[in-house]
Amino acid sequence: MTLFLRRTLPLLLTFFFGVAAAIQYYVPHPVSEAALTEISVWLRITIGFAMVLGVASLCHVHYSKIRARVAGWGYSVVVYFSMLATVAVGLWAGGQEEGTGFGWIYTYTLLALQGTMFSMLGFFVASAAFRAFRARSKEAAVLLVAAIIMMFGRVPLGEYLIPAAGPLAGWLLNVLNTAARRGIIIGISLGGIATSIKIIFGIERSYLGGRE
Amino acid sequence: MKGLASRILRLDRRAIFILIALATLLPLLHPIGFPIRISPEVKQVHDYIESLPAGSVFLLSLDFDPASKPELYPMAVALLNHAFKRDLRVIGMTLWVTGTGMAEKVVSGVASQYGKRQGIDYTFLGYSPGGSNVIINMGQDLTAAFPTDHYGERTADTPVLRGVRSLRQVNYVVSLAAGTPGVESWYVYGKEKYGFELGGGVTAVIAPGLYPFLDTGQINGLIGGLRGAAEYEILIGLKGKGVAGMDAQSATHFVIIALILLCNFLYFLAPKTTVRSFDGAQDRPGSPQGIGR
Amino acid sequence: MAASVFIGAWVAAGLTLFMFSFLYKDNPFFRFGEHLYVGISMGYIIVRIHYDVMMKSLYSPVIREGKWWLLIPAILGLLVLARFIPKVSWLSRISFAVIVGFGSGVAIPRIISSNILQQVQGTLKPILNSGQRPFGMTQFNSLLILVGVVTVLVYFFFSIEHKGPIQICARIGIYFLMVNFGAGFGYTVMARMSLLIGRFDDLILFASREYAYASLILLVLVTLGLILWERGRRRAETPRP
Numbered sequence: 001m002t003l004f005l006r007r008t009l010p011l012l013l014t015f016f017f018g019v020a021a022a023i024q025y026y027v028p029h030p031v032s033e034a035a036l037t038e039i040s041v042w043l044r045i046t047i048g049f050a051m052v053l054g055v056a057s058l059c060h061v062h063y064s065k066i067r068a069r070v071a072g073w074g075y076s077v078v079v080y081f082s083m084l085a086t087v088a089v090g091l092w093a094g095g096q097e098e099g100t101g102f103g104w105i106y107t108y109t110l111l112a113l114q115g116t117m118f119s120m121l122g123f124f125v126a127s128a129a130f131r132a133f134r135a136r137s138k139e140a141a142v143l144l145v146a147a148i149i150m151m152f153g154r155v156p157l158g159e160y161l162i163p164a165a166g167p168l169a170g171w172l173l174n175v176l177n178t179a180a181r182r183g184i185i186i187g188i189s190l191g192g193i194a195t196s197i198k199i200i201f202g203i204e205r206s207y208l209g210g211r212e
Numbered sequence: 213m214k215g216l217a218s219r220i221l222r223l224d225r226r227a228i229f230i231l232i233a234l235a236t237l238l239p240l241l242h243p244i245g246f247p248i249r250i251s252p253e254v255k256q257v258h259d260y261i262e263s264l265p266a267g268s269v270f271l272l273s274l275d276f277d278p279a280s281k282p283e284l285y286p287m288a289v290a291l292l293n294h295a296f297k298r299d300l301r302v303i304g305m306t307l308w309v310t311g312t313g314m315a316e317k318v319v320s321g322v323a324s325q326y327g328k329r330q331g332i333d334y335t336f337l338g339y340s341p342g343g344s345n346v347i348i349n350m351g352q353d354l355t356a357a358f359p360t361d362h363y364g365e366r367t368a369d370t371p372v373l374r375g376v377r378s379l380r381q382v383n384y385v386v387s388l389a390a391g392t393p394g395v396e397s398w399y400v401y402g403k404e405k406y407g408f409e410l411g412g413g414v415t416a417v418i419a420p421g422l423y424p425f426l427d428t429g430q431i432n433g434l435i436g437g438l439r440g441a442a443e444y445e446i447l448i449g450l451k452g453k454g455v456a457g458m459d460a461q462s463a464t465h466f467v468i469i470a471l472i473l474l475c476n477f478l479y480f481l482a483p484k485t486t487v488r489s490f491d492g493a494q495d496r497p498g499s500p501q502g503i504g505r
Numbered sequence: 506m507a508a509s510v511f512i513g514a515w516v517a518a519g520l521t522l523f524m525f526s527f528l529y530k531d532n533p534f535f536r537f538g539e540h541l542y543v544g545i546s547m548g549y550i551i552v553r554i555h556y557d558v559m560m561k562s563l564y565s566p567v568i569r570e571g572k573w574w575l576l577i578p579a580i581l582g583l584l585v586l587a588r589f590i591p592k593v594s595w596l597s598r599i600s601f602a603v604i605v606g607f608g609s610g611v612a613i614p615r616i617i618s619s620n621i622l623q624q625v626q627g628t629l630k631p632i633l634n635s636g637q638r639p640f641g642m643t644q645f646n647s648l649l650i651l652v653g654v655v656t657v658l659v660y661f662f663f664s665i666e667h668k669g670p671i672q673i674c675a676r677i678g679i680y681f682l683m684v685n686f687g688a689g690f691g692y693t694v695m696a697r698m699s700l701l702i703g704r705f706d707d708l709i710l711f712a713s714r715e716y717a718y719a720s721l722i723l724l725v726l727v728t729l730g731l732i733l734w735e736r737g738r739r740r741a742e743t744p745r746p
Contacts, residue, residue, distance in 0.1 A: 282703020
């Protein structure tokens with residue numbers, strides 16, 4: 001019984017919901033459409049709970065650091081303090097951001113911090129391009145030429161200096177790039193479908209986790 | 213010469229950082245204003261919105277977080293300006309949780325400039341988790357997906373949503389996306405079954421990947437990166453952040469092209485440097501030739 | 506200008522410079538900003554889940570509209586959280602089975618239609634429909650796309666040995682892929698520089714007289730802070746004679 005609940009039941013549920021969802025696409029009957037509507041509402045609620053998992057994991061990591069007093073545990077205190085302060089202000093504001101403290105935190109701290117964190121990649125891209133982007137082979141040379149045409153042709157100064165650069169970059173994108181990406185998309189999609197079928201039929205079980 | 217070349221190649225990366233910082237800062241402080249050519253894919257989005265009669269339903273899904281704000285926020289501003297100018301019924305929403313505040317701010321901010329009323333001329337549905345599930349839900353029954361809007365008003369009673377039972381009644385959907393869920397989710401789980409017209413506005417990182425869908429007509433237009441935002445601003449006669457950033461974009465691109473060319477020039481200065489193809493890697497494990505055996 | 510906007514500008518400029526200080530090297534200013542970001546984003550997500558999921562999608566429909574059957578997904582959601590209790594963590598498999606099963610099933614027909622059939626149709630249709638029209642740039646481009654798609658797919662087909670004509674096809678496919686990667690790199694540079702332009706734009710705004718030269722003053726303060734920190738760090742590392 002225990003083995004049935006722990007292993008067989010989840011696999012049966014995966015199979016049932018997987019096959020039902022796949023077949024539903026081809027059945028336009030109102031009952032089928034209503035079932036799709038209802039299940040998608042259910043899953044939005046369930047996935048909302050699943051988001052709590054990520055938050056709880058992060059809380060656990062930082063709590064462990066504070067408890068063990070590892071190097072840099074003070075920063076984990078910053079994490080907890082800022083999280084609790086944001087939640088308190090957010091609940092006080094009723095989840096609304098317009099003209100509230102919650103909106104202030106979002107606009108002047110979260111936007112600034114997240115925006116800056118990802119903008120630093122600009123510096124590292126330039127540094128990496130200088131150190132590592134070398135035409136060591138014919139294939140790398142093709143990559144390099146394509147990249148330079150794209151960088152040159154997609155900015156106003158490049159098109160001003162060489163008017164043909166813009167249309168050339170456009171042709172590269174619309175023809176050569178499209179061809180390669182289409183091949184990749186078809187390949188990835190075939191792989192994705194194969195994986196989905198393996199999941200539905202219980203061949204692929206890594207999503208269940210654990211060894212039981 | 214080889215010594216000089218290797219010294220330059222080992223340059224402290226902070227010198228490159230300073231170069232990039234100057235290339236970004238100076239054009240922002242002293243813009244020149246080179247002309248910007250309009251690309252066909254951006255014009256297609258513009259022309260489609262131009263063709264919509266007043267009162268048409270336009271759904272703008274702002275599927276990005278603060279990390280992508282510099283590229284996609286100017287697009288959102290331009291599209292909303294255009295939509296409100298055309299008196300379209302605007303529905304705003306987001307599939308990314310940390311983008312909710314930004315999305316609400318841009319929709320209500322631009323709406324107020326045109327004297328548009330919340331609930332009557334536009335609505336902001338807010339955020340719902342689930343990505344593709346939300347799209348399917350909206351395609352089946354919009355009020356089931358969003359029983360209330362972001363401000364707590366019941367969507368079934370909202371005047372702007374009158375006659376809009378699902379995505380089938382939406383005239384045009386544009387997804388401004390920084391990844392997944394994004395444009396791809398909207399056409400796989402949305403347009404494919406529910407048949408609305410779809411346009412895309414994306415960060416430059418993912419733009420090249422959407423050209424196959426532009427080619428087949430699965431998306432009817434594509435606004436890519438800050439350049440795309442600048443083009444759209446020019447089309448609607450708006451002087452926004454997109455156009456303002458183009459000179460700095462030009463400068464930084466040229467600096468990087470110069471760095472790449474310099475690096476390759478110095479690399480080839482070193483003796484015994486030969487250009488070889490993959491044939492030279494034939495017998496190494498994991499080589500493309502090796503995998504086929 | 507409202508006080509909240511003025512203070513907010515100083516806070517935003519300061520935090521931006523804290524993060525940029527990483528370009529010098531990893532330092533306490535950056536680490537403070539990094540951990541502050543983690544905490545605030547977690548807090549924001551918690552508030553959004555509470556209002557947009559629990560209140561809007563669960564509490565209101567169940568309590569106010571009597572949709573009691575929505576307690577079923579709520580129970581499934583609670584089962585997900587069982588993952589934290591080792592003795593009953595297996596219960597979370599039931600929820601994941603439903604989520605993953607439905608997601609996989611719903612994806613199959615849609616991906617076949619949009620990512621495979623329509624893409625293949627888009628590749629072949631322009632060539633098949635070219636008819637009696639003279640061979641121009643459009644037909645050439647369509648042919649090039651067909652060649653590119655086929656050769657790229659041949660390159661990724663590892664079940665047969667890449668020898669003879671297959672090897673030639675695969676080599677052509679590699680060149681198409683290199684163009685794709687080059688275009689991707691060029692656009693990635695464009696994206697990253699755009700993000701930088703956005704941040705610098707805000708810093709320039711906050712350096713204006715309206716905001717009491719916030720960016721400039723804070724830049725000086727952060728630089729001084731880094732110098733003091735570097736000195737203290739070197740003094741701590743230098744062994745005493």
